[in-house]
Amino acid sequence: VTFDLVGRSNLINRSGAQLIGVPPTGAIDMAGLLNKRYELGRLVGQALSDESYVQDLDIPEDETAEIKVPLRISTFPLLETSGRRIGVITLIKDITEVVSLERELRTAERLTSLGTLSAGIAHEIKNPLSAIDLNLRLLESEVLENVHDGDTKEYFRILREEIGRLNAIVDNVLRFSRPSSAPGGPVDVAGILQRTVDLLAHTCRERAISVDVRIEADSCVLWGDASGLQQAFLNILLNAIQSMHEAGSIRVSLDISGGDGPDRSCELTVQDSGCGIHARDIERIFDPFFTNKSGGTGLGLSIVHRIVSDHKGTVQVSSAPGKGTRFVVRLPMAAQEVLS
Ligand SMILES: Nc1ncnc2c1ncn2[C@@H]1O[C@H](COP(=O)(O)OP(=O)(O)O)[C@@H](O)[C@H]1O
Ligand SMILES: [Mg+2]
CATH class of the missing domain: 1.10.287 (Helix Hairpins)
Structure with missing residues (x-):
């Protein structure tokens, strides 16, 4: 995006327009930019007024802003052929993946x-x-x-x-x-998920926690360690139960994602209405011995991480403190062909 000296954009490329959220032929001024993402506006403003530029400056994601994603920003002076400064060039990169x-x-x-x-x-x-x-x-x-x-x-x-x-x-x-030494075998993911939920049904009833299970993928079969995966599911569900002080709800779903290609995966989502996880803790919850519970060992999620990595899968977590937490476990089904 380029800005003129009064802070009005005069050139935005297509991805820039998309990122900032203006029509492809649209424009934005300084007030608009500050509104959408304060830090971004401030950096452009600094470049315009103080001629102080930044290179590859990362600003973290911000859930409260209109442009939420983490950004990497560089600013340069925009010069005429005569060398006269007529504005600022701003490079904005969405670095979510990085x-x-x-x-x-x-x-x-x-x-x-x-x-x-x-x-x-x-x-x-x-x-x-x-x-x-x-x-x-x-x-x-x-x-x-x-x-x-x-x-x-x-x-x-x-x-x-x-x-x-x-x-x-x-x-x-x-x-x-220890790296998993369990022999691999065909694992019916929907089956072990259902059994794990059944194991906890009594505890949930006692605590007035409703559990809603939606299994969209009944033929989610992959090659792996069934008892390990059951342990992983159990640890995630137990944490969900323990995150609630009083009645609440847990939604469990199992889908297949990634189409028919090599990315085809079983996707387990566990969403609870519990206490949530503070942003400063979220990076540490997979660490062994990290716990916020008085009787906790802090080993549950590190075991989950180990087992899921052994299956070449991933665990993602997102949480809103006070509202709840969502865990998504993706397990690739690459060995599917071998099975059939
Ligand atoms: N569903 C959840 N809701 C809120 N906090 C959670 C959830 N899952 C994990 N946590 C946080 O992560 C920490 C580590 O979890 P874990 O490794 O299972 O150990 P433990 O359950 O023994 O504390 C917990 O103490 C808790 O603070
Ligand atoms: Mg635990």
Whole structure:
């Protein structure tokens, strides 16, 4: 887009018009631009009034603005052949895709390093923990032969229970950090999704949470690890349930996206009406041990990420704090032909 010295656009190419939201032959002035996206207007204004230009300056997405997408902006002086300055040339790029790729890469990097570290620790804890468990059971049977009061029994029960919790955490860490070793097989995604929802039906009824399941794709069969995928679906649904303090709703749907080509995927969407996720947390929810819950382990979503990546799939999350959260899991069905 080029602007003259009073801040009126005199040339917009087609994609520029589309991005800014004016007709292909239309124009926009400074006030209009500031209205649509304040930072963009400010940068053009700065170039016009102070002759200060920017190169490849990224501004993050802004849900409240009319132009919402993240932008990369450069401004240059627009000069006549005589060298006289007659305006500003502005290059505006929609960098939605770049931003989401960068985010994915950062998450993957963090998960790899944290995964290696925590797998090492979990492995070291596993052996002493089994020794403690075994010896505690021996001690318990000896002590309870001679001592018969309820308190002592209760102490042992608590010890066993807490050791059980530690064991579960260690197993989860190992599960998250070890590459999947489960043998692959044909997986009926609709079937395991329905079974997972059924598992949680009772909990949902108790908490007055309505669950609406819409399965558009009944022949969503792919090659993978059925129990792993069930675990992933379970973790996402459990989080949805836990995000609600009182009654609420969860909408689950399964579709096939990407047509018949190589992008053909099973697409699972889980939308809840829970507390939502704060923007500053959203990049960290897949990190192992990141949790906002008092009894949480912070491992649920890191396991989801691992399992879905093992299937060459993706997980996307979008959330409005106070309103709810949506998780979309895409699982490619590339091995479909092999199956049939
Ligand atoms: N559906 C959701 N609604 C709101 N917050 C969520 C949702 N799913 C995940 N989160 C946030 O992500 C964090 C990490 O989730 P997770 O890895 O499953 O660990 P945990 O459930 O043990 O806290 C949660 O503590 C919560 O803050
Ligand atoms: Mg969880």
